[in-house]
Amino acid sequence: xxxxxxxxxGIRKTYGxxxxxxxxxxxxxxxxFMTFLGPSGSGKSTTLYILAGFQDPTAGDIRLRGQxxxxxxxxxxxxxxxxxxxxxxxxxxxxxxxxxxxxxxRMGQAEVAAKVKRALSLVRLDGFEDRMxxxxxxxxxxxVALARALVYDPPVLLMDxxxxxxxxxxxxxxxxxxRRIHQETGVTILYVTHDQExxxxxxxxxxxxxxxxxxxxxxxxxxxxxxxTHFVADFIGDSAFLSxxxxxxxxxxxxIRFEGGQQIVDVPLHGAGQEGQAADLMLxxxxxxxxxxxxxxxxxxxxxxxDITFLGNCxxxxxxxxxxxxxxxxxxxxxxxxxxxxxxxxxNVRWSPEAAHAFVRG
Amino acid sequence: xxxxxxxxxxxxxxxxxxxAVMALFLLLPILFIxxxxxxxxRWLIFPPPxxxxxxxxxxxxxxxxxxxALTSAKIGVIVMVLSVVLGLLAxxxxxxxxxxGRAVLRAFFLTPMVLPVVIVAVALYAAFxxxxxxxxLPGFVIAHLIVALPFAIIxxxxxxxxxxxSIEDAAILCGASPWEARLRVTLPGIRHGLFxxxxxxxxxxxxxxxxxxxxxxxxxxxxPVKVWTTLRQDLTPVIAAASTLLVAxxxxxxxxxxxxxxxxxx
Numbered sequence: 254x255x256x257x258x259x260x261x262x263g264i265r266k267t268y269g270x271x272x273x274x275x276x277x278x279x280x281x282x283x284x285x286f287m288t289f290l291g292p293s294g295s296g297k298s299t300t301l302y303i304l305a306g307f308q309d310p311t312a313g314d315i316r317l318r319g320q321x322x323x324x325x326x327x328x329x330x331x332x333x334x335x336x337x338x339x340x341x342x343x344x345x346x347x348x349x350x351x352x353x354x355x356x357x358x359r360m361g362q363a364e365v366a367a368k369v370k371r372a373l374s375l376v377r378l379d380g381f382e383d384r385m386x387x388x389x390x391x392x393x394x395x396x397v398a399l400a401r402a403l404v405y406d407p408p409v410l411l412m413d414x415x416x417x418x419x420x421x422x423x424x425x426x427x428x429x430x431x432r433r434i435h436q437e438t439g440v441t442i443l444y445v446t447h448d449q450e451x452x453x454x455x456x457x458x459x460x461x462x463x464x465x466x467x468x469x470x471x472x473x474x475x476x477x478x479x480x481x482t483h484f485v486a487d488f489i490g491d492s493a494f495l496s497x498x499x500x501x502x503x504x505x506x507x508x509i510r511f512e513g514g515q516q517i518v519d520v521p522l523h524g525a526g527q528e529g530q531a532a533d534l535m536l537x538x539x540x541x542x543x544x545x546x547x548x549x550x551x552x553x554x555x556x557x558x559x560d561i562t563f564l565g566n567c568x569x570x571x572x573x574x575x576x577x578x579x580x581x582x583x584x585x586x587x588x589x590x591x592x593x594x595x596x597x598x599x600x601n602v603r604w605s606p607e608a609a610h611a612f613v614r615g
Numbered sequence: 616x617x618x619x620x621x622x623x624x625x626x627x628x629x630x631x632x633x634x635a636v637m638a639l640f641l642l643l644p645i646l647f648i649x650x651x652x653x654x655x656x657r658w659l660i661f662p663p664p665x666x667x668x669x670x671x672x673x674x675x676x677x678x679x680x681x682x683x684a685l686t687s688a689k690i691g692v693i694v695m696v697l698s699v700v701l702g703l704l705a706x707x708x709x710x711x712x713x714x715x716g717r718a719v720l721r722a723f724f725l726t727p728m729v730l731p732v733v734i735v736a737v738a739l740y741a742a743f744x745x746x747x748x749x750x751x752l753p754g755f756v757i758a759h760l761i762v763a764l765p766f767a768i769i770x771x772x773x774x775x776x777x778x779x780x781s782i783e784d785a786a787i788l789c790g791a792s793p794w795e796a797r798l799r800v801t802l803p804g805i806r807h808g809l810f811x812x813x814x815x816x817x818x819x820x821x822x823x824x825x826x827x828x829x830x831x832x833x834x835x836x837x838x839p840v841k842v843w844t845t846l847r848q849d850l851t852p853v854i855a856a857a858s859t860l861l862v863a864x865x866x867x868x869x870x871x872x873x874x875x876x877x878x879x880x881x
Contacts, residue, residue, distance in 0.1 A: 327787045327788055328787045340782045340784070342800050342804065402789075
């Protein structure tokens with residue numbers, strides 16, 4: 254096996270009794286856009302700060318091109334980073350901010366000027382050299398921070414929720430810029446966010462963090478189609494979870510029985526379990542279909558409509574199973590049921606077989 | 616706003632009048648002294664029968680006054696430098712440190728502000744008797760540093776608290792060593808706080824009189840002490856002239872401090 258470009262090898266970090274990250278293991282290819290996605294406190298930022306050298310791991314190693322970087326102090330790691338908060342040097346102009354890493358490296362004046370110009374051009378802020386940071390918008394400041402982090406051509410760029418302080422529209426605009434910059438420069442990016450949409454939009458691969466561990470690593474479509482755990486299934490996409498019990502198991506597929514005796518058969522089962530154990534059936538909203546007539550036995554369920562919300566391009570129908578679990582189905586605009594469905598209606602929800610997954614309750 | 620000045624009606628005039636009276640009450644004695652320093656009467660008659668600059672001439676011709684002013688300036692500048700340097704180091708530890716007992720240490724640093732100055736003066740006098748520091752320049756500097764340092768720590772800590780440590784982290788990842796980051800990024804980032812601390816430290820020393828009276832010797836005394844001792848011997852308008860110059864420098868430095876604060880908010 255060839256040496257991975259960046260290898261996070263069993264990183265563990267504890268603060269007293271609190272475990273911040275636990276045996277985080279990940280290989281990142283050169284030029285890859287890797288996102289750490291997870292709720293706050295899941296260990297994604299801690300991992301990033303260990304990479305930056307602001308924290309030392311309790312155990313484990315980080316290797317860049319096969320060389321451990323843990324003994325190298327932060328300022329000699331040659332890593333770029335964009336922070337969550339605005340970190341431009343307030344007393345320096347935009348040009349001097351971007352020039353700072355080069356000046357620290359004692360680079361010649363002409364070369365500094367040329368590199369600063371190129372970096373500002375990369376983030377589309379040509380001609381902003383003399384502007385002071387305080388006179389710029391949040392989005393512009395983060396773009397300058399990006400230029401400053403890239404101007405010295407670091408092999409790895411770390412980004413710690415750089416867009417969380419910006420409003421939605423601006424965020425999407427800069428996400429697009431970040432993608433373009435990633436493609437133009439080919440720099441390896443490690444990006445931390447708690448926003449699944451942002452992760453899906455930007456990343457080559459996503460590592461889902463939960464309680465200090467990586468639950469699953471994969472491309473967006475892989476994670477969405479084949480979530481390995483209940484947490485991943487819940488974190489990516491707005492899925493419905495119906496609680497029941499394992500009725501039978503065969504070769505990684507299971508049947509689930511719900512309260513009242515209804516049974517769903519032949520769904521892929523994630524996690525080890527035995528008959529009678531509590532398990533959840535996950536259904537993706539866009540794979541569900543509402544019909545007045547009953548669907549095939551074992552792949553459909555009767556539900557009662559609770560609430561109907563018109564959302565423009567679709568109508569969201571909130572419904573409840575006979576044993577009280579909630580699920581939401583979207584009807585596209587123009588769907589024959591969209592105008593006719595009413596609160597209290599008895600309908601059937603059905604789904605395509607590959608859209609259902611069963612998870613053993615941990 | 617709950618209390619809108621524009622909606623107060625007749626109260627508006629009452630409030631304005633109270634403010635004006637307060638301002639006059641505070642300013643009149645100073646204006647009175649300034650007027651007397653230019654008045655021609657030797658007996659400090661008000662209003663002055665005529666105007667003259669002779670008290671200033673007398674002041675500048677007397678080497679004892681010049682000596683006292685130079686002593687004050689010298690002590691003020693040394694106190695200013697030490698107060699800012701020590702205040703900066705203490706603030707770094709208090710704001711960025713993670714050790715236990717920081718809150719206690721901070722309170723301890725600020726005690727000279729609440730202790731009666733005369734108690735500090737007596738205590739220092741007793742201690743300096745053993746050390747032989749009474750009547751010496753280091754004695755003056757230490758005494759004034761004790762009262763100036765809390766102000767420097769408050770001002771610099773305040774500036775440091777509003778300066779995001781992530782900015783320093785960013786500088787370090789950019790390749791600056793931790794010390795280089797502090798020098799090139801954090802210090803310029805809190806320079807308004809450092810300037811304010813410097814000005815206030817100088818002013819505290821410049822017009823401090825209680826400690827200075829205890830520390831003073833016939834050979835070494837500050838301008839406020841010289842004013843005070845002269846006042847006890849004879850009531851001459853030269854004192855008014857000296858006081859006016861004291862006040863003038865204070866006012867100028869206060870304006871500079873205000874401008875720095877204004878520059879920061881922009």
